[in-house]
Amino acid sequence: MSTLRLPAPAKLNLMLHITGRRADGYHELQTLFQFLDHGDELTFTLRNDGQIRLHTELPGVDHDSNLIVRAARLLQSRSGCPLGADIQLLKRLPMGGGIGGGSSDAATTLLGLDHLWQTNMGEDCLARIGLELGADVPVFVRGRAAFAEGVGERLQPVELSEPWYLVIAPQVSVSTAEIFSDPELTRNTPAITVRSLLAGGGHNDCQPVVEKRFPEVRNALNLLNKFVPAKMTGTGACVFGSFPNKAEADKVCRQLPADMPGFVAQGRNISMLHRKLKELEQEVNA
Ligand SMILES: C[C@](O)(CO)[C@H](O)COP(=O)(O)OP(=O)(O)OC[C@H]1O[C@@H](n2ccc(N)nc2=O)[C@H](O)[C@@H]1O
Numbered sequence: 001m002s003t004l005r006l007p008a009p010a011k012l013n014l015m016l017h018i019t020g021r022r023a024d025g026y027h028e029l030q031t032l033f034q035f036l037d038h039g040d041e042l043t044f045t046l047r048n049d050g051q052i053r054l055h056t057e058l059p060g061v062d063h064d065s066n067l068i069v070r071a072a073r074l075l076q077s078r079s080g081c082p083l084g085a086d087i088q089l090l091k092r093l094p095m096g097g098g099i100g101g102g103s104s105d106a107a108t109t110l111l112g113l114d115h116l117w118q119t120n121m122g123e124d125c126l127a128r129i130g131l132e133l134g135a136d137v138p139v140f141v142r143g144r145a146a147f148a149e150g151v152g153e154r155l156q157p158v159e160l161s162e163p164w165y166l167v168i169a170p171q172v173s174v175s176t177a178e179i180f181s182d183p184e185l186t187r188n189t190p191a192i193t194v195r196s197l198l199a200g201g202g203h204n205d206c207q208p209v210v211e212k213r214f215p216e217v218r219n220a221l222n223l224l225n226k227f228v229p230a231k232m233t234g235t236g237a238c239v240f241g242s243f244p245n246k247a248e249a250d251k252v253c254r255q256l257p258a259d260m261p262g263f264v265a266q267g268r269n270i271s272m273l274h275r276k277l278k279e280l281e282q283e284v285n286a
């Protein structure tokens with residue numbers, strides 16, 4: 001097959017504790033990742049001339065610095081593969097939203113091209129390549145809901161309930177680097193065990209800093225808190241709350257003001273990307 005269409009799902013950080021800072025400035029954290037059944041979509045078509053061409057432009061991101069192109073080139077150089085690809089992106093996820101759009105696009109590119117080019121690099125190698133592109137890429141490569149430590153790369157798969165979430169996307173883009181460099185950020189939350197976490201929640205240490213800088217995020221949290229407990233994901237801007245069923249989440253979603261668009265999606269412990277790749281493997285083996 002020379003064309004492949006694959007999902008790049010969003011993630012939520014159900015909690016995010018910052019437990020320290022490394023000498024290189026990166027932060028040690030503890031976070032719980034779950035995927036959503038909502039995301040971007042990428043289409044890969046094989047090229048024999050070795051060129052990587054992304055045919056969709058993103059505002060403010062030039063072709064060569066797009067994480068999709070960077071992921072494709074890194075896989076090419078690590079595998080020595082002479083093949084290339086034409087790539088189309090259907091962008092649904094807000095950029096700088098804390099739901100991992102860019103990281104998920106990068107992971108889908110690594111797995112998609114590994115499949116198309118038949119480079120057979122293996123998941124461990126692809127996760128290592130992913131980490132060079134961003135702290136959030138490895139969890140998308142692994143495709144399992146996970147408790148993460150280190151800078152987000154030490155992953156322990158977890159089995160979570162799969163509720164319906166309403167995600168609100170305030171119309172601001174939050175820079176992850178800026179939030180992590182804010183002097184007011186709490187960086188000394190005591191480490192907890194995964195067991196105590198699963199028993200009792202957790203919070204997001206980035207939330208107070210983002211709320212202070214972005215009133216749009218504070219307003220979205222206040223609005224959602226009227227219905228269910230609301231939290232921010234990652235370094236924002238998106239906020240989310242869980243609902244007992246889709247109908248209740250949809251009802252609140254319909255009431256959102258125009259400057260606070262939202263979407264409803266189900267939490268998933270196995271990413272849609274991995275479901276799709278498994279289906280493809282089963283087709284080949286049938
Ligand atoms: C906040 C999270 O979204 C939680 O899932 C991630 O840890 C961020 O992951 P990401 O977007 O892939 O971030 P990267 O592209 O690796 O890093 C962006 C910037 O955020 C800061 N950064 C990121 C991750 C981390 N553990 N400590 C940091 O201090 C660094 O200044 C870095 O330059």
Ligand SMILES: Nc1ncnc2c1ncn2[C@@H]1O[C@H](COP(=O)(O)OP(=O)(O)OP(=O)(O)O)[C@@H](O)[C@H]1O
Pocket residue numbers: 058060061065066067068094095096097098099100101102103105106136173174176234235236237
């Ligand atoms: N394919 C891509 N999709 C989105 N952003 C990209 C992409 N490639 C590069 N970028 C750059 O990365 C930045 C962060 O994008 P992203 O959508 O991953 O943010 P995020 O959701 O806050 O991520 P995270 O949750 O990992 O912190 C963008 O503002 C953009 O400049």
